[in-house]
Amino acid sequence: MSDTTTPVDDEPAPIQEARHWEDEAWIAQVIKNEDDDGWAVSMTLRGEAEPALIGPWTMGRDKKNPKPLDAPAFHTLVKTAHEVRRRHEQQLAARLHKKIWIGSGAHEIVVTLDIVPDDDDPYAMLAARNADGQEVARKRVEAGFRLTADSAATWLERELA
Secondary structure, eight states, rough: OOOOOOOOOOSSOBBSSSSSEEESSEEEEEEEEETTTTEEEEETTOOSSSSSSSEEEEEESSSSSSSSOOHHHHHHHHHHHHHHHHHHHHHHHHEEEEEEEOOOOOEEEEEEEEEESSSSSSSEEEEEETTSOOOOEEEEEEOOOOOOHHHHHHHHHHHOO
16 A cells, blocks of 8 residues: 655645735735825735835836736835834834933932833833842833933832832
């Protein structure tokens, strides 16, 4: 008895067409720009509802239809979409985590504000660590708490009094 089974590939082959190109992670689609006569391309990460990148797309030689997608263009779009996502993540992290230093030398204290963007109950955790890294104070505050050197010093005076 010989084994004549062949492996079954459950994954469909990625689509690589003139206006739709994809790989295992990204989907590129050339779409008509509704604002004018031009074309746009959207890059969407699989599993996400919104595109990570939408940008203008080049017209073809006939000046009526879009230039077809190809492998080099797709790889450039993937690289650009990755960069856009990375910048977005950095901006989000900077918006959700703030840090300031008050005092100096051995008396320097690092105060952090970590915002938890919960849809139902957003809040932030305010924390202070001394020069040795030990936490000296922690408090839950409103998500809109404005962390400044003055607000941190006032909070710490009350907490440590």
